[in-house]
Amino acid sequence: MKASFESIVDVTAIGGQNSAKIHELLTLASKEELVQSVQDTDRVLFLGIDFQNDFMENGGLAVPNSHQDVANVTRFIYDNMERITTIAVSIDTHEPQQIFHPSWWVDLSGHNPEPLTIISAEDVDNGKWKPVEHYEVSKDYVHNLEKLGKKQLCIWPYHCLQGTNGAALESQFSNMIHFHSIARKSKLQKIVKGLDPLSEMYGIIKAEYDRSDYCNHEFLQSLKGYDKIIIAGEAKSHCVLESVKQIAEHYAKDREITSRIFLLEDCMSPITGFEESTNEEFKQLQIQYGINIVSSNSFSMD
Template sequence: MNTNFEEIIDLSAIGKHNPIKNNDIFRLALAENLPSANTDEQKVLFIGIDFQNDFLENGELAVPNSHKDVENTLRFLYANLEKITTIAISLDTHNAQQIFHPSWWVDQDGNHPEPYTIISEEDIRAGKWSAVERQEESLEYVHQLEQQGRMKLCIWPFHCIEGTFGAALEGQFSNMIHFHSIARKSPIYKIVKGKDPLSEMYGIIKPEYDKNNYVNNELLQMMKGYDKIIMAGEAKSHCVLESLRQILEHFQDDVDFTSRIYLLDDCMSSIPGFEEGTETSLKNFKNSYHINIVSSKELTL
């Protein structure tokens, strides 16, 4: 490849305004003479989960160590540009008025909850917290979450508000994946998630609860066509973990498929306080589904 890493990436700008213009990236990519992704004998899918500004260290919902995660991801993508067939990305996309944001709820004195408050069904029935609007639907959502037995409603800082800088792809990650897209003639597969005001959507396959039972069957079908599926992103403890869980639950009877999944452990970090449960879940997934948890520096494509 003719283009140097430093022509595509400015590491000092991770999580900040991107000083490199899109058209300069496209011009460099067009000058390459790389084989089309359609000719790849081994089909490799890279899935980047929520590499967005609000999850970077200066963002509204900052994940510690995320700048290093991005750097490791960029170096991995660059080193394997000619071997990665397709890049898929997810984009957490919200409005200010959503069930997991402080504006949705008030206490008996009219105060909104602080970020990271957990709201239970018992709290709502006792009058500790009330939805500002859509009270019955809000109670039903929290009830359904608890019936599933895995999650309770967590109030998050306002983040990834559609149209804001925080919701945009991190600039250097954007440079790299668009360079790949042009140089390898491979369209980026974009997954927009989290726009339903009455549901959380950590994973890329389906919301935590949705009365319409939405499932991204198109993505599940697409994934079956790849020999290796590589995942990285933020946060390890939430959107990466739940995306992985949803994929594994769907393909739970197909270990041949699940063993094709590679998680880049040095390209993702957890939200503080959730580390232990995350590592336990990943260990169980590895034992049950034979997924691969590896360093980006060790994985050979």
């Protein structure tokens, strides 16, 4: 590598304003003389889940320790620039009026719920919480969440609103993945999720529940083309966990593929209050599907 890590990433600016000018950064990347990704014999996918401003420590839905996660993951990508074939990132994207935002619901006094309020099917049935509109489909949604054994509907702070700074990729992470795209002549894949106002989409493959039963089959199929699938992101307890579960469940009968999954444990953190349950679920994924949980500074690509 000709460019230093520090010329790409300013760790003191994580979660803040980007001082780098993208044209100058990518011009610097174009001067690297690295092997083009298309020539890789050992194909490696890095999947970064929701590394966005609103999930940083000063964001709208802050994840504790997310700044250190970004510092670790950008260093990992830099150190493995010549080994990572493709980078794909998910971008959580919402509007104010969505079923998991406060504006969707009111109580008997006409007040919106506070963030982290749990709304059960029983709450809707007995009128404790009522949607401002779309009553029948909202009722159907919370009932199906419970029927399918999903997380109950949680009201989140307004976050990742389309077109706002909170929805943008965190600046230093963005610097690194775009640098990789130019330096390795590799197309950066951006997966936008979460736009349906009537569903939650923690995982990148499909919603928690929706009537159309959408599934990102194209991305699932693409995973067969990689020898290693490395995953990190925010939050470990929700969007990372559900993404990994959805991939693993799809390939439940093909352990050869699920065993290619490597989670960077020091590049993802849970939302406060979900630590224990998240760790237990990941342990079960290890046992059931053979996924690997590793540290970014000790994981060998060989």
